[in-house]
Amino acid sequence: MWKPPQKIQFQADPGPSPTEAEAAGSLLFSPIRHGCFALETRTWIPAMVPWRATNEGEVTRDVLDWYEAMAKGRPGGLVLEATGIRDVPSGPLLRIGHDRFIPGLKELSSRVREASNGETKLFIQLIDFLAIKRRPDKEKFIRRFLAVTDDLRSRIGGSEWPDDKVRDHLLEMPDEDLDAVLDERTRESLRMGYRERVTDMDLPHIADLPTVLPDLFALAAQRAKAADIDGVELHYAHAYTMASFLSAKNTREDGYGGSRENRVRLPLEVFRAVRDAVGEDYPVGCRFLADECIDGGGTVEDAAYFGTEFARAGMDFLSTSRGGKFDDAKQPGVGQAAYPYTGRSGYECMPQYISDAFGPFGRNIEPTAAVRDAVRAAGFETPVIVTGGIHGFRQAEDILQAGKADVIGSARQALADPVWFRKVRLGRGNEVRVCEYTNYCEGLDQKHKMVTCKLWDRIDLEPDTPRTPDGKRRTIAPAWEE
Incomplete structure (x- = not known):
């Protein structure tokens, strides 16, 4: 049984901050354009799960506050949380499986546009997931x-x-x-609790996934466009349906499993259906794994192949992650569900400040560089977004200067300080609240609680600030004045 490394404690050190003039001349704060995919800066906040929607998947004030706070940092791209494409109960997570969700999402896109002064492009991550049940008595x-x-x-x-x-x-x-x-x-x-797999071909709804999913994703993308969201990110990563089709563990014998060519078939069909639904002038990309990080799972070589095929098909951007699988998850308690970030693959996805000799920062950089190299070698200029423990200007700029990625994604650091990109850009990097990578946020996510950061979770606010029933604040992080 894999155990988290207990060897070395690392502290996040972002290094010296640039002056405003240095930031203005950097690659990080330069624009990027590839077809219809265009960002004001090469900064990106990937999808996180704040657990702030209603149990019916509707946008709430808490959801609006969360994304408004992120948008105030004016990242080039901001991705809404994994949003379910089916109209089925999924707890306090956003959904887009029906037209009734459009008005709330439209209000959200308007709030982001206003908070970022029009500088941030808003994307939505579309997801499908199979059934998983709690561990039984x-x-x-x-x-x-x-x-x-x-x-x-x-x-x-x-x-x-x-x-x-x-x-x-x-x-x-x-x-x-x-x-x-x-x-x-x-x-x-x-x-562990019952869990469906894409290889459960005896179940009709599993066998029929290739005939059902393209239309579901396409309809969801149409709704996203109707809600004035700027682009779509197809969720092909981690422990979910589309990632399971890409996985080396996918042994389906219906033409959608086995070889790499077969495993990428449905993800490409989904993309083509989405592209047909939203048109050529609407950005569509995907998030997928640079490495599954599980025994018998997909490798960096697999990812390089998939990335090249996605680029060949015409995707507008590629965003990589790693790990985060159910296959090696820790046994949950009775009455709890398995959580895909508790094993080795989960650690690789969200490493902590207690780490092995390689440290918790930037573990996805080299695998992502290999994907980008393969895409470039095949003659495509598709922008590649890297994420994973990137928390400072110098590290981000070095990645871009070395040609290992084209856009820098930062999730936990953005949660610690939603306006950190803005502070650095203005030459005020010394004011950034630096993530400590204790994964306090991940612990809340595991319990399906509203996600916050330990660095600001208990900071006193004005007396009239709305709070949750457990006494925690509804808003995200203290305000910051330019």
């Missing part, structure tokens, strides 16, 4: 949900036993013996 699972098969009877030496006797016997067995007689998927459902 052992007795309830065995009494109510376990399928008693002839094979299971033979494994426990009770070929003639009735179902109730089989269940009684299983409940009396020590856990290690019970695990030995259950098949792999049943054992996982008991110990």
Whole structure:
């Protein structure tokens, strides 16, 4: 069982800040344009999950406040949280699976435009996900949900036993013996909670995904355009449906699994459906993994191939991440769901200040550079966005100057100080609240609580500032005056 490294404690040191003149002459604060994809600066806030929508997926005041605060830093691009393309319950996460969501998203896009003085382009991350259930109570699972098969009877030496006797016997067995007689998927459902996979071809709704998803993504993209959102980012990363099609673990035998060419087939079909729906003049890109970081998973070489195919198909930008898979997640407690950022792949996605010798900062830079190199070698100029522990001007500028990426994404640092890009650009980098990478925010996300940052979570505000029922503030971070 993988355990987080407990070797070295690192402190985030952004290095010396530029003067306003130095910032103005930098690549980081220069514009970029590729077809219809255009940013005022090469700065980017990738999608985060603030847990501020209603349980019906509607935009709330809290959602508006969150993105307004991010927009005040005037990043070149700002990506809305992973937004569900189906009209199904998914908790306090944004959804776009019906036209009724358009007015709220339109208000949100207007708020971002106003807060950034029109400098920030707003993108929305569109996501599909398969079913995952909470880890069940052992007795309830065995009494109510376990399928008693002839094979299971033979494994426990009770070929003639009735179902109730089989269940009684299983409940009396020590856990290690019970695990030995259950098949792999049943054992996982008991110990981790049931989780659907794209390879569950016996389930009609899984087998039909290639016929369903292109239209769902296309309709969602049309709604995003109707809501005045500036572009779409297709979520092909982490533990979700489209990433699972790209995964080396996708063994579907219907032409959508196995070889790289087959695994990229549905992501390309989804993109083409979206492109047909929104037109050539509307930016559409994707976020995908530069490395799955799991045993038997996709590699950097896979990512380089996929990135090249995405560029060949005409995507307007490519944004990379790494890890964040269910495959190596830590066992959840009874009544809780597995969380895909608790194993080694999760650590690679969001490394902490306690790290191995490589440190927590910029672990995705070289894999992303390999993807970009492959895209360029194939003759495409598609902008590549890198993210992952990038928290200072010097580091960001060095990446751009070395040609390892074209745009710099910063999530946790933007949460620590939503206006940090603006402060640096004005030569006031010494005022930046620097992320400490303790992953306080990730701990809240894991519990499905409103995400905040430890650096400002308990700062006193004006007495009339609205707060949540647990006493926490509704707004994000203290105000900053230019």
